[in-house]
Amino acid sequence: MKKYSLAIVGCGKLAHIVADAINNGLLEDYKLIGAYSRTREKAIAIAEKVNPETCAVCGSMDELLALKADYIVETASPASLKEFAFDALKRGSNIVTLSIGAFTDKDFYEKVQVVAREHNSKIYLASGAIGGFDVLRTAALMGNCTATFDTEKGPNSLKGTSVYEDTLQTEKKQVFKGDAIEAINLFPTRVNVAVAASLASVGPEKMKVSMTSTPGFVGDDHRIEIKNDQVHAVIDVYSSTAQIAGWSVVNVLRNITSPIVF
Numbered sequence: 001m002k003k004y005s006l007a008i009v010g011c012g013k014l015a016h017i018v019a020d021a022i023n024n025g026l027l028e029d030y031k032l033i034g035a036y037s038r039t040r041e042k043a044i045a046i047a048e049k050v051n052p053e054t055c056a057v058c059g060s061m062d063e064l065l066a067l068k069a070d071y072i073v074e075t076a077s078p079a080s081l082k083e084f085a086f087d088a089l090k091r092g093s094n095i096v097t098l099s100i101g102a103f104t105d106k107d108f109y110e111k112v113q114v115v116a117r118e119h120n121s122k123i124y125l126a127s128g129a130i131g132g133f134d135v136l137r138t139a140a141l142m143g144n145c146t147a148t149f150d151t152e153k154g155p156n157s158l159k160g161t162s163v164y165e166d167t168l169q170t171e172k173k174q175v176f177k178g179d180a181i182e183a184i185n186l187f188p189t190r191v192n193v194a195v196a197a198s199l200a201s202v203g204p205e206k207m208k209v210s211m212t213s214t215p216g217f218v219g220d221d222h223r224i225e226i227k228n229d230q231v232h233a234v235i236d237v238y239s240s241t242a243q244i245a246g247w248s249v250v251n252v253l254r255n256i257t258s259p260i261v262f
């Protein structure tokens with residue numbers, strides 16, 4: 001049976017979910033051939049977990065791209081996706097990404113599509129911590145639609161952002177209201193989901209995004225609502241950890257090689 005080669009960029013928490021899935025026999029159509037992360041030890045940890053003999057620990061992005069893996073899983077950051085997407089697609093590698101926030105850069109979003117078409121490669125947007133791309137896309141296709149994206153988080157997950165203040169520990173507060181572009185600019189690695197939902201529906205400028213901080217709240221709740229003349233759909237996903245996003249990459253990879261495609 002043909003195995004597709006796989007490489008991982010960004011060897012943190014979510015990459016380990018993909019590595020565990022390989023080890024647990026959930027990705028039998030793939031062979032991990034390379035791992036790259038800013039911190040070399042993290043790439044070593046992934047290679048050692050899966051198979052240090054067949055998975056190269058890459059010292060640079062170029063080294064990883066030179067492997068020309070059939071699929072590159074990106075679990076790093078929107079900035080990293082921008083760094084390697086063109087080169088990867090030009091070499092015929094397909095990309096599975098969680099850092100969909102990168103696509104609020106219109107120029108980048110348009111150019112990756114042109115390059116992917118020219119080189120017969122594809123970019124798969126993993127559903128991450130949300131879902132329902134199918135109904136969002138379908139409802140949007142029908143026309144005349146509006147959409148909102150409301151996130152609830154605990155204050156501790158906002159530490160290190162400009163909206164954090166100690167009073168959030170005791171008071172519920174809407175800490176952000178704006179569109180998906182403003183949201184990802186303020187929270188570069190926390191609202192990829194809002195951008196993903198917007199690209200699947202009304203676009204980043206028209207997606208009305210809010211974020212509410214609730215004292216003691218654990219995990220994330222993302223509530224997407226889309227309406228057109230005939231359809232009213234609500235997709236509400238609560239998750240106590242971000243692990244669902246790593247699993248969504250596993251799901252995309254399984255779908256790619258499955259005879260039944262969801």
Ligand SMILES: NC(=O)C1=CN([C@@H]2O[C@H](COP(=O)(O)OP(=O)(O)OC[C@H]3O[C@@H](n4cnc5c(N)ncnc54)[C@H](O)[C@@H]3O)[C@@H](O)[C@H]2O)C=CC1
Nearest residue numbers: 010012013014037038075076077080098128129189192245
């Ligand atoms: N779409 C979604 O639902 C979600 C998307 N994400 C995205 O996935 C990314 C990874 O999440 P985690 O695994 O939880 O983060 P993490 O912080 O545990 O791991 C990310 C790893 O990537 C490395 N990295 C970052 N930029 C890099 C670059 N330019 N080149 C090479 N390595 C780089 C970091 O050093 C780190 O080891 C997040 O930054 C976020 O953009 C995360 C959660 C949900």
Ligand SMILES: O=C([O-])CC(=O)C(=O)O
Nearest residue numbers: 129189190191192193220
């Ligand atoms: O884990 C989440 O809830 C969402 C997240 O980080 C992202 O979209 O970047």
